[in-house]
Amino acid sequence: MSRRYLLSAQHEFSGQIVRDFAIVYDDGEPVAAIATQTFDVIGTQLSGNQSAATNNLPEQWKRKSLSLLKRRIMICGNVHTWGPHGVAIAAGRDQQQIWLGIAECLYRIRRANRLHGQVDYVIVKDLLESDPLDASALESFRYGSMETEPNMVLSIDPNWQVMDDYLASLTKRYRAAARKVRKPFDCDTLSVSPIENLRDESERILELYKAVAARADVCLFELSNTTLPRIAESLNDDFVTIGIRENGLLIGFVTIIRDGETAIGFYLGMDYEANSRLPVYHALLLAVIEQAIRWRCKRISFGRTALDAKSRLGCKPEATHVWVRHRVPLLNFVVQQIMKTVNHDEPPERNPFKDAS
Structure with a gap:
């Protein structure tokens, strides 16, 4: 607002x-x-x-x-x-x-x-x-x-200073699952990092977003290739886009907004063929948690999709x-x-x- x-x-x-x-x-x-x-x-x-x-x-x-x-x-x-x-x-x-x-x-x-x-x-x-x-x-x-x-909400423990603190707070079973998600990206061909200029890659970002939107039960209006760059430029340091690349090609992204003490996992897009080979979606969810910890937020609002996957991260439902x-x-x-x-x-x-x- x-x-x-x-x-x-x-x-x-x-x-x-x-x-x-x-x-x-x-x-x-x-x-x-x-x-x-x-x-x-x-x-x-x-x-x-x-x-x-x-x-x-x-x-x-x-x-x-x-x-x-x-x-x-x-x-x-x-x-x-x-x-x-x-x-x-x-x-x-x-x-x-x-x-x-x-x-x-x-x-x-x-x-x-x-x-x-x-x-x-x-x-x-x-x-x-x-x-x-x-x-x-x-x-x-x-x-x-x-x-x-x-709405799936993750409460952030104030003792979590870095991502490893969050992982250490998980039970052995869930910590192993999270590390399994992150492991494939510890190589030269894959990377997880912020996208600095959304306008330069707006067409690819829109393509990945539409791949996700096409699978929604209802999508009244798809975004345009200017929507996310405009929001990023307007919100400045309160908006981050994390991208996943394979051999330099963007195969997934997630946008995160800082709204006071809440981090919001906002728009997301991905290449479903890549996601069938790599845990792209789950890696993007973990990237949201890492950014929220870096921002020192108190909670993350993940929205109301993929309820099971988000509950495995520690999210609780909010009516x-x-x-x-x-x-x-x-x-x-x-x-x-x-x-x-x-x-x-x-x-x-x-x-x-x-x-x-």
Whole structure:
């Protein structure tokens, strides 16, 4: 929610996403900041290549039926990634009261953008259990809450000064697994190091990112080759990209953002053929941990994918919620009933540390 971060991507997808920013005031004093993205979603964006629901349909029917499904969505947050990217509330304020103002503000933004199209859904995402953003006041505005896949969080022991300290804290089994991941990269043909200039390698980075995005169940908007360089230039020392190379060729990367005392494992891309031969993905996860220790962060937010792999690193699940409202009151009831039936994956319970109780 920092100004420099929002500015870094403000002009991305300008023809597809309408971005709005607002401040909520209480008696002339700013108490909350809001960032929204409004866009159209077509059915073809919601169905991956491997969707069982459409694989048996003739291709022409599939494209026609999905193209007829169109909805306009306003997200208070960021459609490109997870996390509380939509709301920031001043400390020490009455949150319940401020959320009433936030709801009113979202309504005004939606009404002001009617020329772009009627918004069908308003979604507030993603509110994390550790954040003091109690949005229960939204219920009075007919928003419904839904728990999604958890955010995987690794708490960093203040005694970890270097990566070897983290490895030493693991039990023998998990320490051996981590060292097995790192071992192939101790050679002349492979390297793990920061990428200094993202613009110079933007095309290759985008290619690796798209390889990962293509496997996602839903990817509404892919990044462009300017997105990550802009963020890197805007955040400066609070943004790092770690690259893995084989004979000089980039075969994987991960971006990391320092947000206060939290390191965020952000965008990731890799060559899946290389990953079938080398533990590229797992090496990138370990690179995030090493960078977070170097930054002296207190925690790492790894997001809500690959739950099992991240639990093996010592990550614990953090409950994550979204709040959804449909513009038609009757459909709000239907949406809320559907949300009650939505299931999501849970990570296995695992503690790889020696001091596990």
